[in-house]
Amino acid sequence: MAKKAELYSEAERLYVQEHLGQAEIGERLGVSERTVRYWSQEGSWAERRGNFAQATSTTSEKLYKLVQALTDKAIQSAEEGTEPSQSQLYFIAKMAPLLLKLHDYEEGAQPAKQADEDKAKALNRYEDVMGEMQKTLMQLGLG
Secondary structure, three states, X not given: OHHHHHHHHHHHHHHHOOOOOHHHHHHHHOOOHHHHHHHHHHXXXXXXXXXXHHHHHHHHHHHHHHHXXXXXXXXXXXHOXXXXXXXXXXXXXXXXXXXXXXXXHHHHHOOOOOOHHHHHHHHHXXXXXXXXXXXXXXXXXXX
């Protein structure tokens, strides 16, 4: 019982957030795969893993849309000959590397069975927004 109290939450985190398999979790934590499988069933980890992936995806989508909207607005301002808001430019510049990190995390956290076309679509979306941000920053002499 002491092992469970010490290791359960870490095992759950590895399964839900890191998408590790039960055998690898057991090996890392020094418990049997059977124990991890029991904990997983007991705690509905598969459902939690799905919910976590959904929440992460939703968050990244919202962040992507926000950065894209601000980038579009900055481009429009530059094209109209007015200077974009410094706060918008600052936000875009700060979010660009974070979007890449989030993308890399999501790629690593995706189940292996995810369709390749979904991965390619997500990668293209991130590349598009990064290209737009870079273009905007260059137009404004900040890139």
